[in-house]
Amino acid sequence: MDPPGAPGAPQAAHRPPNPGDPQLDAALQRWRSWDRNPRTRAQLDSLVLAGRQEELRARFCSRMSFGTAGLRAPMGTGFNRINDLTVIQSTQGLYSYLSRCMDDLSSRGLVIGFDTRGQKESGCSSQRLAKLTAAVMLSRNVRVHLFSSYVPTPYVPYAVRKLGAAAGVMITASHNPKEDNGYKVYWSNGAQICSPHDKEIMLSIEQQLQPWSASCWEEEAADASPLSTDPLEHIHQCYMDELASLCYHREQNRACPLRFVHSSFHGVGHAFVRRAFQEFGFDPPIPVPEQQNPDPEFSSLRCPNPEEGESVLELSLRLAEQRDARVVLATDPDADRLAVAEITDRCTWKVFTGNELAALLGWWMFLNWKQNHPDPADTRSVYMLATTVSSKILQAFAHLEGFHFEETLPGFKWIGNRIHELSESGNTVIFSFEESIGFLCGSMVPEKDGVSAAAVVAEMAAYLHNQNLSLNQQLLNIYHTYGYHVSRTSYVICYDPITIQKIFSRIRSFHGDGSYPTTCGGVKIVHVRDVTTGYDSSRPDLRSVLPVSRSSHMITFTLQNGVVATLRASGTEPKIKYYTEFCAAPGDSDVSRLEAELQAVTASLLDDFLEPEKNGLIRRRE
Template sequence: MGEYTKLNGDVNANLRFQSTGDPRLDEAVNQWLSWDKNSSTVAQLEALVARRCHAELRERLLSRMSFGTAGLRAKMGAGFSRINDLTVIQTTQGLHSYLSRFFPDLSTRGLVIGFDMRGQEESGCTSERLGKLTAAVMLSRGVPVHLFSTFVPTPYVPYAVKKLGAAAGVMITASHNPKEDNGYKVYWCNGAQIASPHDKEILRCISEQLAPWSDACWEAEGVKTSPLTSDPLPHINRCYMDQLQALCFHRDLNTVCPLKFVHSSFHGVGHGFVQKAFQTFGFAPPIAVPEQRDPDPNFSSVRCPNPEEGQSVLELSLRLAERENARIVLATDPDADRLAVAEKCDGCDWKVFTGNELAALLGWWMFFNWRESHPDATDCENVYMLATTVSSKILQSIARIEGFHFEETLPGFKWIGNRIHELSKTGNTVIFAFEESIGFLCGTLVPEKDGVSCAAVVAEMASYLQTKNLSLNQQLLNIYQTYGHHVSKTSYVVCNDPSTIDRIFSRIRNFHGDGSYPTAIGGIPIKHIRDVTTGYDSSQPDRRSILPVTSSHMISFSLQSGVVATLRTSGTEPKIKHYTEYCAAPGNSDVSRLEEELSKVTAALLDDFLEPERNNLIRRCV
């Protein structure tokens, strides 16, 4: 094949390009240009061909995105492995194909569609446009769409799915990922993120529906005028805020609260919604960080749009709080499903709470208020709290003493959300759930982490504690005194080579020969090992893991010292994450000793198992 023809419409039908020399790649280029109708991504691919960027063309065209954390997440730009108009259309066609088989009443239930503020000029796509294209595909098949008229927090989509009885929901967002990324997040009719087997079946349906059905699938600008399109925002916003009041336990205190709060929306969607949530709780509005209040897809004031990174990315918030004499800083990530919290401590230091520390506070707070209205000890029989397995065991420690149930799930709120649904079917209630990456769910508002509602809940908790002359940090120490001090470390290394990651985990699984795991970390004997990638758990009589098998790598080590350490790969980023925690008994603890021992284990875990220098891993500075 010496040349190939661009087939993208009559005007360009005679344009010809030099072959790449790779028939398979030539076919993929031809296929892309015959399907894509976005002039920006067409030009992007043409430029790569003209510059003979064959390696990049292969990366973009010879592989497809797979469903990860409830959907797709990748860089924006031309190519089947990226987020763009064509891949969103293809994905929605597959989603429609699957939903139409599963829901005979799809034409009445419809699909909820939301989007954040992301966009990329060079690829010609924004989250709003991708949301409209999602709607256009559904409308081309006569399926009604509940399309939000403007950007919304991610939790609004699953909330609307349940409230409106929709078959499913799609949120166009890449959450706190870099500005170059976007994503396509799918929710099932129960409001939880899709999980197996739905994800695999949707992926199969996508592969069967790759050619765009018709020109109607590209008509993004006409979707709002369709009689099958409705804007759920006014109704959903009103219902959400009405139901949010169920999490407000001390409104009388809130209305006279002397505390000031600063809020950053990290250039995302959260500002107006957090302001409204505070109003619902009776608070004065939080002071907004002006540089980060309005949506900005370039995230111009932060090096990383992820409040989980801690004090370094909260600099503007902390400075404003200092000027305004505000003691509490709240930060929602760009799609407002996560929440970071910092508190001014005695003296001049700021305490930025980890996700595990915030969970200790919120878990205590939710049970404290639930117990106020349920004094009978037997009332705990149907009460649950949930956490992912890589998160702190503090809720487990509280549950042992207080009598409610605790369960852990695989990492990711899709597992928490679906477990909440299962428990609710048997008359149980989950009053709090969390993942250590600052994702929290208070109450039963929505089966998804929610930074908007939790911002108001944290403010009320701080307001109540203020009346007791307690800070959030002082109450955290009280919780540890009562239930046992929990010291944890969470961080990651960056690895951009999947084969290196596979080699690292293969070495761990064959550390002392074929099929033999390590026996110690830093000289401390390993008591149990759980590998949910292979389904192995040495603590179980049958050596089989209770948690489901997962396709990503995740191995946990329980040491004789009481430390639990976990290594796992991220489902959305090129990272190997590591988690360590030391759980002490209730009462006084030598915290410095616990931290020192945990640091030694963490260092050994990295040096012995990951070998960062040998494998060219980039360590996160902590």
């Protein structure tokens, strides 16, 4: 590393005095000796001059930890933020771990993609961070497959498998606020990393904090290196060719009179969804002009998350009404999630929940599977997957139709890795989902995929239209056949990890004697599963079959009336999420009763277990 004062090294002139706290002063000194970005260095000086000691301590005296497959945090100066230095450090740690695991890392290389996020104050655009990731790998003579332009998140794991790469990195914070960015890691099987890889990479990062050389900061290194290739054109064509295999009614699609509106939420999705529509034989979807092009400010949205529902879909719905479009599709900024809305006969909009849309997509994927595999024996190797906090509707399908259904822990990393395991043993996964509008039709990429899901939903809607059915009418048909599954999903916001810990500790000793609650909403709790501790009262050995996940809290209650309720601390956002579902038997059509019972349980789960007002929690704006 260059000594202070050497050409190209950060300069110390006009530096404000350190705060006088030995631990903090040492952390600031390390930052100043390592960071070469003038904008993040200026941010540091500004915080010191303003006397923002608590904020400095929060930024510099702790580090980000690997959450759902990687790092996610606000952009800006500090070891606890996403910036040039922390991305370089993370990539050095990733290289060190990969080189221990794989002898052929250099030849297989790393896939690197990015979305369209950026922040002028810190100069932390996703593209710049992707190029610095490439620079670190190139400094160790490792091949990089660096996309030359922004891509949907699913393109990175797809490219990892298609190119036989050692791993992949996607620079994105998905649907998080504009201030955030992230560093998402995929293993060689294309799935998001999980234990033990995440912990080992974190340890390797901590052992490789000092930048190796000035070349790690050379943003343009990939442009000149023979070890760097651009996979964009090849991967895009391969992806679309493979996506076409999910299209079963192309000629019908070409004649479809339905119109579709699509919003990309100021992100990467529109050009890719448009091409997917072309592969399925559709006319292009109508874009929402204010949200069609990438905009890191997300200027027309209070929140760039389509999961929030009608409040963030307003522009899409109004445009659809103007253009006589019956279906609205919205992909989140990195295009791995999909929201869907449909106009009803009463000229109001039905915004489907993730669970409702999964019921439709699960039905659709199995319908087409059966038509193309008439031998019942083929069904024995068919699987559908869902996370444990998602609807049990696929379980009801499997019970009647004879295929296999499995639950995983929350997070598509668990689904992706399970898809790989099942495929290796000769099985076929035809549909997977998580309730937070994350869907995977087929198994062409072990990750949720809003681009492919958008095209599949359009074809399903066109098929149903020819049957004089809407999406919502078919959803009711599904419930009539397989049983109503009425669900509620929401969250409270909590910025204090200590408060979250106290809430879950109280639940685990609800009666003061180390026991869990025995009732919820006046209904007896018959089983409790706590995957944080590995406890499951429904099993003879009291041990959960799902893997223990001590890094986050999740407790599930099964009630005597058939309601299943789960509380979970989010791994990527300052939220406690709650999920409730009433799984009725086929033929039980008293929806009003089901919803009333579910509402009572949900209210009790929130008010009695989480105690929002007492704990200073912020309720979601419904």
